[in-house]
Amino acid sequence: MSIEITKVTARIGARVSGVDISGPLAPEQVGAIREALNVHKALVFDDVRLDDAGQQAFARHLGDLTTAHPTVGAVEDAPNVLPVDSERGRANHWHTDVTFVLNPPQASTLRSLTVPPYGGETLIANAAAAYRDLPEPLRRLADTLWAEHTNDYDYAVPDEEIDEEKAAQRAQFTSITYRTAHPVVRVHPLTGERGLFIGGFAQRITGLSAGESRKILDLLQAYVTRPENVLRHRWSENQLVLFDNRITQHYAIDNYDGRPRRLHRVTVAGDVPVGIEGKESYSIEGDASHYTPLAA
Ligand SMILES: O=C(O)CCC(=O)C(=O)O
Numbered sequence: 001m002s003i004e005i006t007k008v009t010a011r012i013g014a015r016v017s018g019v020d021i022s023g024p025l026a027p028e029q030v031g032a033i034r035e036a037l038n039v040h041k042a043l044v045f046d047d048v049r050l051d052d053a054g055q056q057a058f059a060r061h062l063g064d065l066t067t068a069h070p071t072v073g074a075v076e077d078a079p080n081v082l083p084v085d086s087e088r089g090r091a092n093h094w095h096t097d098v099t100f101v102l103n104p105p106q107a108s109t110l111r112s113l114t115v116p117p118y119g120g121e122t123l124i125a126n127a128a129a130a131y132r133d134l135p136e137p138l139r140r141l142a143d144t145l146w147a148e149h150t151n152d153y154d155y156a157v158p159d160e161e162i163d164e165e166k167a168a169q170r171a172q173f174t175s176i177t178y179r180t181a182h183p184v185v186r187v188h189p190l191t192g193e194r195g196l197f198i199g200g201f202a203q204r205i206t207g208l209s210a211g212e213s214r215k216i217l218d219l220l221q222a223y224v225t226r227p228e229n230v231l232r233h234r235w236s237e238n239q240l241v242l243f244d245n246r247i248t249q250h251y252a253i254d255n256y257d258g259r260p261r262r263l264h265r266v267t268v269a270g271d272v273p274v275g276i277e278g279k280e281s282y283s284i285e286g287d288a289s290h291y292t293p294l295a296a
């Protein structure tokens with residue numbers, strides 16, 4: 001059996017077959033998966049027979065795991081597994097996972113447990129294609145910018161949707177404030193590819209006012225979310241999606257009428273981002289070393 005990679009769209013996403021990720025993997029198989037991830041940014045594995053331990057073991061092939069989340073609790077008896085449950089909040093905003101810490105996860109895995117009968121797709125965008133799409137003057141501007149990412153910002157939730165439980169979840173999410181400055185254009189450490197590294201936790205462009213920051217971030221973000229740069233993944237049960245968190249953003253569409261939807265997330269610890277001039281991200285507030293070991 002040899003690994004087969006089949007593109008899902010021109011710019012992002014591929015299905016991987018010919019490898020059983022529930023068992024031990026040979027170094028060549030891990031190498032082929034890593035290579036496919038570098039090229040396609042998001043990989044879909046169908047009919048996986050994994051439990052939490054198996055998902056953790058698979059993710060560990062790519063590096064050390066983070067604990068489930070800096071501030072949100074793990075699945076019982078699985079400290080590296082974050083429950084992604086429609087009951088516990090919905091990630092229907094564009095983001096890159098946990099970019100408010102100094103070394104955000106390099107990769108995320110999502111495994112489907114319960115899939116709603118309709119809707120509930122995950123959008124995943126290629127932030128490198130977005131960077132390449134920028135007209136030259138905007139690319140030159142982006143190259144010079146840094147952004148502050150934080151978990152503590154003004155999440156817009158309509159008042160009628162705030163109930164006690166949601167307020168408690170929000171309080172837990174922001175129970176420790178993190179703030180980190182990252183380059184707006186990040187160089188991928190394995191491929192040298194440049195990508196826009198912004199997303200929902202990027203709230204402020206260093207040196208600009210909040211209002212100016214919003215305009216610049218919105219302008220750049222529009223290139224990330226261009227339909228050509230986005231994979232719309234429709235879940236079926238027992239799938240695993242692996243995406244490169246260094247060079248993508250994602251969005252969980254809230255279009256399933258509150259029907260049950262449950263995924264489990266395991267993330268792989270990442271490196272400290274580096275900008276095009278070799279300068280590293282720096283922490284402004286909050287030490288997340290308990291959450292994510294610094295990957296070598
Ligand atoms: O529910 C999804 O499809 C994605 C959830 C998400 O963004 C996350 O867990 O990081």
Ligand SMILES: [Fe+2]
Nearest residue numbers: 091096097250
């Ligand atoms: Fe996410």
